Amino acid sequence: MNIRFYHAKILVTGENKEFSILNGELWVENDSISYIGDGKELRNQKEDAVIFDREIDVEGNLLMPGFKDAHTHTAMTFLRSYADDLPLQEWLEKQVFPNEAKLTKEDVYYLAILGIMEYLTSGITSNFDMYNFPRSIAKASKDTGFRTVFCSGLNNFVSNLEELREDYNVINAMSPLTSFLPGIHAEYTTNQKLMEGLAKLAQELKAPVWMHNAETQKEVEECKARYGMTPTELTEALGFYEYGGGGYHCIWFTEHDFELFQKHDMTVVTNPASNLKLASGICPVKKFLDYGINVAIGTDGPASNNCLDMFREMFLTTGLAKVKEEDASCVSAEEVLYMATAGGAKAMQLPDCDRLAVGKKADLIMLDLKKPNMQPENNIVKNIVYAGSKQNVKMTMVNGKILYENGAFSIGFSEEEIYRRANEIINRIKG
Numbered sequence: 001m002n003i004r005f006y007h008a009k010i011l012v013t014g015e016n017k018e019f020s021i022l023n024g025e026l027w028v029e030n031d032s033i034s035y036i037g038d039g040k041e042l043r044n045q046k047e048d049a050v051i052f053d054r055e056i057d058v059e060g061n062l063l064m065p066g067f068k069d070a071h072t073h074t075a076m077t078f079l080r081s082y083a084d085d086l087p088l089q090e091w092l093e094k095q096v097f098p099n100e101a102k103l104t105k106e107d108v109y110y111l112a113i114l115g116i117m118e119y120l121t122s123g124i125t126s127n128f129d130m131y132n133f134p135r136s137i138a139k140a141s142k143d144t145g146f147r148t149v150f151c152s153g154l155n156n157f158v159s160n161l162e163e164l165r166e167d168y169n170v171i172n173a174m175s176p177l178t179s180f181l182p183g184i185h186a187e188y189t190t191n192q193k194l195m196e197g198l199a200k201l202a203q204e205l206k207a208p209v210w211m212h213n214a215e216t217q218k219e220v221e222e223c224k225a226r227y228g229m230t231p232t233e234l235t236e237a238l239g240f241y242e243y244g245g246g247g248y249h250c251i252w253f254t255e256h257d258f259e260l261f262q263k264h265d266m267t268v269v270t271n272p273a274s275n276l277k278l279a280s281g282i283c284p285v286k287k288f289l290d291y292g293i294n295v296a297i298g299t300d301g302p303a304s305n306n307c308l309d310m311f312r313e314m315f316l317t318t319g320l321a322k323v324k325e326e327d328a329s330c331v332s333a334e335e336v337l338y339m340a341t342a343g344g345a346k347a348m349q350l351p352d353c354d355r356l357a358v359g360k361k362a363d364l365i366m367l368d369l370k371k372p373n374m375q376p377e378n379n380i381v382k383n384i385v386y387a388g389s390k391q392n393v394k395m396t397m398v399n400g401k402i403l404y405e406n407g408a409f410s411i412g413f414s415e416e417e418i419y420r421r422a423n424e425i426i427n428r429i430k431g
């Protein structure tokens with residue numbers, strides 16, 4: 001399908017993490033962006049050559065790259081507002097693990113679609129997911145047209161290296177929308193033998209490795225007691241990061257941990273709402289930036305957040321950094337918007353989805369600037385990060401297809417069906 005957007009403001013990502021606005025047109029041919037410009041010089045030449053299926057008057061609103069939600073557990077939608085107000089370990093052991101054990105692969109498929117619908121309403125065009133039944137999750141993305149990078153959550157309880165290798169092959173081949181990277185759930189849920197096996201596999205596959213890392217102080221202290229090293233030092237010594245990778249959360253870091261992340265060109269994915277709600281701590285985002293380490297942003301799962309909303313995460317990322325550093329000038333709106341778009345794309349190995357440019361994948365969104373919270377237009381980037389919200393998302397396009405537009409979904413499922421199935425699943429699990 002070929003789509004021409006005209007009368008648009010187009011957010012252009014610069015080479016130095018800066019943004020500018022271009023007034024004009026953006027053309028999508030099949031899954032990619034084929035033209036960005038004022039349209040004048042091409043009107044007589046190329047327009048005749050491209051047959052557009054749709055021409056959309058953007059009416060002066062904004063086209064920008066979709067958000068990359070760089071750490072999620074999408075199918076945990078079933079536990080939203082069911083397991084709350086507990087410390088992390090107790091929350092995991094008493095609420096999360098026992099209920100997750102009752103899920104079937106079919107449950108996970110529909111629960112993932114519920115999460116995808118919420119992503120679309122928040123302008124999210126891809127996610128970096130970790131959960132049980134990876135193939136059901138990848139199928140949910142393929143069937144709805146959403147883009148998902150899956151990270152294995154290898155641990156002592158529900159998976160093994162043979163399955164992981166199979167999932168790697170199946171999901172990477174399933175669809176242009178699905179890919180798979182190796183990872184472990186966390187040091188505290190994975191024994192040394194499994195971690196060694198994963199390191200070997202990642203080296204063979206020449207793949208980066210990911211895990212939950214230093215989310216709580218307790219996790220780091222216990223790892224030090226077990227191995228005499230922090231989770232970063234341990235996994236680095238085991239050979240995880242020969243091809244890079246990164247960590248989710250990364251709150252309780254030592255100077256040496258920062259150096260190791262820098263050395264291997266790794267990414268930290270910060271999850272500020274989840275960290276606040278579980279009282280885990282505040283990620284040292286400014287320090288990661290000072291080290292030149294790539295930073296991305298994730299919502300984490302809907303059981304710990306409980307909302308899959310990148311606008312809220314962006315505001316918390318900058319707000320918490322300012323409080324932590326006692327410096328209102330640090331971690332600017334531009335830096336945060338970069339993390340939520342290009343930073344996430346780098347983390348997820350999606351270099352073709354990082355920005356709006358000719359030849360890039362058409363993973364883009366339209367924000368409604370004609371709302372009180374986006375006026376006046378003194379600075380559109382600051383409006384997005386400090387004042388923006390889901391209500392501004394008019395359209396979400398993934399891989400050249402409009403999946404959400406003016407409040408309606410085009411994902412092959414009705415809202416009613418997905419809500420009914422999600423409620424049936426949780427009612428069955430509650431028993």
Ligand SMILES: [Zn+2]
Nearest residue numbers: 212248300301
């Ligand atoms: Zn997580």
